[in-house]
Amino acid sequence: MIHEQTIDIVLPGPVFGHITMYALDEPGVAMDERLAEGRAVMLARFPGAVELDPGQVSAQFRLFGVRWPQPSTSWLYNPAGSTPAMDPKSATEAIALGAAGWDNAGGSGFHFDYLGDTDIPTGCNGDVSSYGPDGVNAVGWGHIVGGYLGYSCYWRGTSLVENTPYFATQEFDIVFEPQFPYSAATLRALALHEFGHSLGLDHTEPALCPGRAMCGGNDALTYSSPRQDDINGVIALYGVAPPPPAVPPGQRPYRVTGPLVARD
Numbered sequence: 001m002i003h004e005q006t007i008d009i010v011l012p013g014p015v016f017g018h019i020t021m022y023a024l025d026e027p028g029v030a031m032d033e034r035l036a037e038g039r040a041v042m043l044a045r046f047p048g049a050v051e052l053d054p055g056q057v058s059a060q061f062r063l064f065g066v067r068w069p070q071p072s073t074s075w076l077y078n079p080a081g082s083t084p085a086m087d088p089k090s091a092t093e094a095i096a097l098g099a100a101g102w103d104n105a106g107g108s109g110f111h112f113d114y115l116g117d118t119d120i121p122t123g124c125n126g127d128v129s130s131y132g133p134d135g136v137n138a139v140g141w142g143h144i145v146g147g148y149l150g151y152s153c154y155w156r157g158t159s160l161v162e163n164t165p166y167f168a169t170q171e172f173d174i175v176f177e178p179q180f181p182y183s184a185a186t187l188r189a190l191a192l193h194e195f196g197h198s199l200g201l202d203h204t205e206p207a208l209c210p211g212r213a214m215c216g217g218n219d220a221l222t223y224s225s226p227r228q229d230d231i232n233g234v235i236a237l238y239g240v241a242p243p244p245p246a247v248p249p250g251q252r253p254y255r256v257t258g259p260l261v262a263r264d
């Protein structure tokens with residue numbers, strides 16, 4: 001049996017969040033307790049958040065219930081079968097820009113690291129059950145049955161990421177449909193959307209669309225960067241990165257930028 005629970009919150013700003021959490025029955029586990037625990041852990045990720053009644057809700061990001069153990073993951077690009085709509089280099093750049101659109105979204109510290117090209121095929125194309133994970137996060141091209149332009153799939157483990165209610169993602173693959181008249185802007189937007197799935201975001205509640213990068217349909221071809229509601233989803237998954245350590249009184253802050261010149 002799958003348990004689903006939702007939390008609606010408002011944060012200073014104001015910004016609103018809607019969180020859907022799933023939990024699977026496990027033998028010997030008191031599910032009521034686990035669900036309550038998951039809810040408490042989730043709320044703790046939003047310092048200052050106030051829980052809302054359903055009637056007060058005004059934003060609707062949704063989550064798959066999975067995340068990366070660290071606030072980052074890497075990917076390799078397979079250029080085989082790239083769209084004829086643009087030269088392969090421009091297509092690669094558009095996809096890399098889409099992925100980079102999630103970098104440090106909302107101060108989460110999350111980032112996708114692009115490691116270069118691969119000839120390893122994308123493992124799943126429309127049917128995750130037919131393919132096992134191969135240990136490579138591959139992004140590439142292939143015809144998608146059913147008229148979809150992009151497909152993102154993930155494999156996850158059976159354990160939760162420590163101190164979170166989310167299962168740990170182990171691998172993702174993304175497939176783009178080559179037979180579409182992309183521009184650099186629409187391919188970038190589609191990449192932003194598909195990489196959004198790969199970090200753990202589901203489609204936004206349809207009633208709240210259009211207007212978010214994680215809405216289905218045309219919005220998936222619209223935005224070059226995430227909207228506030230999409231960002232709230234990233235923060236729900238990864239939290240906000242801790243600030244740099246405080247500098248003790250009397251000491252100079254350590255600078256990581258600027259020329260290293262000794263002046264005195």
Ligand SMILES: [Zn+2]
Nearest residue numbers: 193197203216
């Ligand atoms: Zn989608």
